[in-house]
Amino acid sequence: MSLNPPPEETPGLRRRFIISSSIVVCAFFVLALRLWSLQVLGVDHYRELSERNRIRHVAIHAPRGAVFDRYGTLLVDNRPAFTVSALRQEIGDREKLFHHLSELLEVDEEQLEERWQAGQGLPRYRPLPLLEDVGRQAMEMVQENSVDLPGILVEVKPLRAYPYGEMAAHLFGYLGEVTENELDQPEFSGYRSGEMVGKTALEREFEGRLRGTAGQKRIEVNVRGRELRQLTTRSPLPGQRLYLTIDAALQQAAETALADNAGAVVALDVRSGEILAFVSRPTFDPALFARGVSSDEWRELIDNPRHPMTNKVLRGQYPPGSTFKMVVALAALEAGTVTPTTKFECDGSFKLGNSYEYRCWKRNGHGIVDLHKAIKESCDVWFYRAGLETGIDRIASAAQRLGLGQPTGFPFGGESSGLIPSRAWKKKRFGTSWYDGETVISSIGQGFVLTTPLQLASMAAALANGGTVWKPRIVQKIVDLEGETDWLLTPEKLTETAWSTESLKAVRDAMESVVNDVGGTAWRSRLEKVRFAGKTGTAQVVRRKSDEEEEQAEDDEVIPYQYRDHAIFVSYAPADNPQIAVAVVVEHGGHGSSVAAPVARAVYDAYFTEETDSKDTVQKVVTGD
Amino acid sequence: MFDRRLITHFNWIYLLLILLISAIGIANMYSATSSWTTAAQPVYLKQFYWLGIGLLIVALICVFDYRHLEYLSFPLYGGNLLLLILVLAIGRTSMGATRWISLAGFNVQPSEIMKIVIIVALARYFSEKEHLRGFNLRELIAPGLILGVPALLIMKQPDLGTALLVLCIGGTMALFAGVQRSSVTFLAVAGLAAAGGGWFLLHDYQKQRILTFLNPERDPLGAGYHIIQSKIAVGSGGFNGLGFMKGTQSQLSFLPERHTDFAFSVFAEEWGLIGCLLLLALYCLIVLLGLHIALRSCDRFGMYLAIGVSAMLFWHIVVNLGMVIGLLPVVGVPLPLFSYGGTSMVSTMTGIGVLMNVGMRRFMF
Numbered sequence: 001m002s003l004n005p006p007p008e009e010t011p012g013l014r015r016r017f018i019i020s021s022s023i024v025v026c027a028f029f030v031l032a033l034r035l036w037s038l039q040v041l042g043v044d045h046y047r048e049l050s051e052r053n054r055i056r057h058v059a060i061h062a063p064r065g066a067v068f069d070r071y072g073t074l075l076v077d078n079r080p081a082f083t084v085s086a087l088r089q090e091i092g093d094r095e096k097l098f099h100h101l102s103e104l105l106e107v108d109e110e111q112l113e114e115r116w117q118a119g120q121g122l123p124r125y126r127p128l129p130l131l132e133d134v135g136r137q138a139m140e141m142v143q144e145n146s147v148d149l150p151g152i153l154v155e156v157k158p159l160r161a162y163p164y165g166e167m168a169a170h171l172f173g174y175l176g177e178v179t180e181n182e183l184d185q186p187e188f189s190g191y192r193s194g195e196m197v198g199k200t201a202l203e204r205e206f207e208g209r210l211r212g213t214a215g216q217k218r219i220e221v222n223v224r225g226r227e228l229r230q231l232t233t234r235s236p237l238p239g240q241r242l243y244l245t246i247d248a249a250l251q252q253a254a255e256t257a258l259a260d261n262a263g264a265v266v267a268l269d270v271r272s273g274e275i276l277a278f279v280s281r282p283t284f285d286p287a288l289f290a291r292g293v294s295s296d297e298w299r300e301l302i303d304n305p306r307h308p309m310t311n312k313v314l315r316g317q318y319p320p321g322s323t324f325k326m327v328v329a330l331a332a333l334e335a336g337t338v339t340p341t342t343k344f345e346c347d348g349s350f351k352l353g354n355s356y357e358y359r360c361w362k363r364n365g366h367g368i369v370d371l372h373k374a375i376k377e378s379c380d381v382w383f384y385r386a387g388l389e390t391g392i393d394r395i396a397s398a399a400q401r402l403g404l405g406q407p408t409g410f411p412f413g414g415e416s417s418g419l420i421p422s423r424a425w426k427k428k429r430f431g432t433s434w435y436d437g438e439t440v441i442s443s444i445g446q447g448f449v450l451t452t453p454l455q456l457a458s459m460a461a462a463l464a465n466g467g468t469v470w471k472p473r474i475v476q477k478i479v480d481l482e483g484e485t486d487w488l489l490t491p492e493k494l495t496e497t498a499w500s501t502e503s504l505k506a507v508r509d510a511m512e513s514v515v516n517d518v519g520g521t522a523w524r525s526r527l528e529k530v531r532f533a534g535k536t537g538t539a540q541v542v543r544r545k546s547d548e549e550e551e552q553a554e555d556d557e558v559i560p561y562q563y564r565d566h567a568i569f570v571s572y573a574p575a576d577n578p579q580i581a582v583a584v585v586v587e588h589g590g591h592g593s594s595v596a597a598p599v600a601r602a603v604y605d606a607y608f609t610e611e612t613d614s615k616d617t618v619q620k621v622v623t624g625d
Numbered sequence: 626m627f628d629r630r631l632i633t634h635f636n637w638i639y640l641l642l643i644l645l646i647s648a649i650g651i652a653n654m655y656s657a658t659s660s661w662t663t664a665a666q667p668v669y670l671k672q673f674y675w676l677g678i679g680l681l682i683v684a685l686i687c688v689f690d691y692r693h694l695e696y697l698s699f700p701l702y703g704g705n706l707l708l709l710i711l712v713l714a715i716g717r718t719s720m721g722a723t724r725w726i727s728l729a730g731f732n733v734q735p736s737e738i739m740k741i742v743i744i745v746a747l748a749r750y751f752s753e754k755e756h757l758r759g760f761n762l763r764e765l766i767a768p769g770l771i772l773g774v775p776a777l778l779i780m781k782q783p784d785l786g787t788a789l790l791v792l793c794i795g796g797t798m799a800l801f802a803g804v805q806r807s808s809v810t811f812l813a814v815a816g817l818a819a820a821g822g823g824w825f826l827l828h829d830y831q832k833q834r835i836l837t838f839l840n841p842e843r844d845p846l847g848a849g850y851h852i853i854q855s856k857i858a859v860g861s862g863g864f865n866g867l868g869f870m871k872g873t874q875s876q877l878s879f880l881p882e883r884h885t886d887f888a889f890s891v892f893a894e895e896w897g898l899i900g901c902l903l904l905l906a907l908y909c910l911i912v913l914l915g916l917h918i919a920l921r922s923c924d925r926f927g928m929y930l931a932i933g934v935s936a937m938l939f940w941h942i943v944v945n946l947g948m949v950i951g952l953l954p955v956v957g958v959p960l961p962l963f964s965y966g967g968t969s970m971v972s973t974m975t976g977i978g979v980l981m982n983v984g985m986r987r988f989m990f
Contacts, residue, residue, distance in 0.1 A: 020801065020916055020932075024916070027943050028908070031946050031952075034950050035901045039862050039893070039897060040864055042860040043863040050857050050861040053854075053877070220877070222878050223878040228877070
């Protein structure tokens with residue numbers, strides 16, 4: 001036991017106690033000061049950080065605007081698609097998790113790992129999509145097993161749905177993820193990476209109206225990112241609805257008629273330029289793009305020799321062949337170089353000077369031919385001579401006034417302008433003068449002459465309506481959320497020509513005979529219930545080199561596909577009171593009479609079967625403006 | 626043998642303060658762990674049992690006269706040192722550190738016991754040796770060894786936090802015993818130099834902690850996460866607090882270690898500055914009362930015991946709070962009576978028992 005005196009009585013120690021107590025008080029004072037600075041001065045800052053910790057803003061995708069046909073038939077819609085995603089903060093043992101998930105959903109483990117690696121660029125708080133558009137069954141499987149799948153969640157977003165499958169795919173276009181390049185552009189401000197945007201056609205042209213406004217929900221999450229409760233929700237606003245001028249029944253009839261052929265069908269209302277059918281085949285499945293097309297699928301589409309990704313209505317350029325003969329006829333009648341009764345003899349060929357012999361398709365000749373017979377039976381010799389006497393420039397002028405050789409003004413899709421040659425054009429293009437032989441072949445729509453299916457339909461419509469080339473229109477109206485019409489179609493004239501009634505009548509009578517009279521080239525395609533007028537055409541793809549070759553080539557089976565002729569048919573109906581014009585191009589289809597005309601026939605068959613009241617609606621829509 | 630004065634001199638106020646802090650701690654633990662659904666036995670309940678055991682220890686220690694410790698001090702110290710060596714040799718490793726040893730079926734943490742034993746050993750040493758002019762360097766070699774050897778052994782486990790605390794407790798006692806000014810200066814300079822050199826001896830995670838303390842944003846999701854989340858919790862508490870059970874940082878589990886080292890953050894978020902200042906005052910009071918007991922103790926051994934225990938409480942409180950509010954690096958030091966943990970409760974209560982023992986026997990000399 002120590003014998004030292006107690007500390008209270010030692011003055012030195014007392015001082016030490018006072019000092020230590022002061023140090024203790026000071027230390028606590030410093031702590032208090034720090035607390036004051038955090039909790040009083042810093043409270044706003046730290047509360048904000050705390051909010052940021054626990055509150056997450058989640059975008060709710062807006063359903064894109066639906067697309068309807070002219071009668072309100074739903075053409076493009078949305079359906080809920082379930083995406084299996086991973087919340088990266090919450091995932092511990094990835095290997096085990098993916099193994100479990102792959103067994104549950106019967107998918108490849110490596111595929112999950114691939115998606116995982118590919119998604120590492122996404123912000124960490126965003127769920128990483130592993131499997132897109134899984135079925136409802138898979139969605140339920142994941143949700144039932146959520147306890148064993150920590151960090152895996154199922155998201156719902158609206159995805160484009162196409163009740164008619166591939167129908168009119170070129171018209172609707174497709175969607176794809178917005179690219180980094182696009183995100184830099186001002187028109188895509190407000191888009192987030194990963195968002196789907198219209199890439200082509202209608203989806204692209206009306207992106208701004210179709211997109212809608214994304215909603216947002218504020219959710220409270222815990223440290224693992226698991227949603228605990230919803231705080232507030234702002235509902236998404238769906239995009240505006242598009243009503244097209246398309247007639248779904250007609251469109252489907254045209255698609256079916258063209259079947260597996262490559263080519264295009266366009267049907268126009270001759271009184272307004274409204275497009276009733278818009279077919280380009282072969283086509284693609286837009287639903288494939290809605291869920292994200294794989295590179296293999298894409299390559300297959302791009303490498304297909306029949307070009308399913310090309311919109312042939314707008315971008316296919318074909319020599320019009322004999323369907324150009326109406327243009328030549330009108331030009332010649334206008335110039336006075338022929339009259340409807342002018343007769344030429346066709347002995348199967350036409351000799352220009354002493355040099356070259358131009359053959360009629362009918363080897364042994366048509367005999368004595370007037371305008372009517374020349375169109376009805378498609379005599380080439382009559383048109384060689386009429387064209388030669390009229391001259392290329394007057395033919396070109398007529399062609400242009402019928403809407404050929406220039407863009408029709410279709411609002412999207414980058415249509416081709418086709419080509420109507422003239423002396424000036426050739427001088428400018430090749431620096432050489434025009435040869436009469438070129439006039440001869442131009443008169444039957446060969447040589448330099450190129451047209452698009454849409455132009456051919458416009459031309460047929462102009463012949464039918466007396467000379468007005470309407471700007472083809474595809475969107476009838478756009479309806480906003482409140483059901484108010486936000487935008488309405490107004491028919492617009494591209495050109496209008498007052499052809500002489502007599503000339504028009506002569507040409508139209510002949511076109512009627514093509515289909516309805518014995519000996520007409522499309523006689524086999526006539527319809528009982530409605531008389532339609534038309535003109536067949538067979539456009540040569542390559543000039544045949546010699547007679548022997550042609551002899552050989554007589555049998556279509558022998559000619560390689562890519563060298564076969566294009567089959568063309570332009571028409572309108574009814575012949576006496578035209579409402580609708582139809583142009584058909586069947587690529588490498590052979591003869592217009594045997595391949596293209598039946599397609600048009602099928603379209604008319606469908607059109608004139610429909611209820612009469614719906615036709616009245618058309619009238620109202622057109623005249624209502 | 627039993628003196629009625631033992632009861633009258635028993636410091637009831639001190640006991641009341643201890644119980645008050647413990648009660649707040651248990652309530653806070655209830656809130657901090659309310660989102661846990663899986664635990665078989667709620668943590669706050671376990672802490673309640675530990676408090677009971679702690680109070681039993683206090684009672685047990687108070688029965689015996691602390692002066693018996695004086696004879697036992699060096700054997701205790703030697704035994705504890707042996708245990709520390711044994712830990713390094715055959716100890717149980719968990720989470721990268723070897724701190725535990727099995728003794729008669731109990732898992733014992735000798736470094737925790739050392740906190741108390743070093744107080745007893747140094748109290749014995751300083752009560753016998755005294756230099757009115759203060760200790761000089763040469764005279765500090767012996768107590769330096771008493772302190773340094775166990776500190777080094779603990780650091781080797783590695784348990785930097787406990788090692789530093791043992792050094793702080795011992796250092797405080799030495800300073801109180803009196804050290805020459807020139808020696809203090811020398812030791813401070815040498816200490817800084819050693820810290821500089823010691824940097825290279827630190828484990829990676831320890832370096833991380835220090836670097837991250839200096840700049841928590843360096844690694845916001847890793848080592849800096851604790852401190853950032855803790856500051857957010859404390860700061861968002863504001864003046865009034867968010868209310869009991871209503872702190873989002875703790876209830877939504879953003880705050881790690883919220884029932885152990887960061888229990889105070891939970892309290893700060895839910896009770897605000899008001900609550901914090903109250904708790905701070907309580908803690909300040911128990912340290913000051915401890916010093917008061919030291920001042921009024923009847924002999925130098927008792928005084929040094931009381932000084933040591935007060936220093937132990939003081940350093941635990943200051944280091945833990947400093948860490949939680951971002952003033953000090955994250956070292957795993959629990960807040961006495963507030964953080965969950967049986968070991969911490971037992972060592973704290975043992976210290977408090979010794980302190981109260983000294984206080985109730987101040988009349989005997």
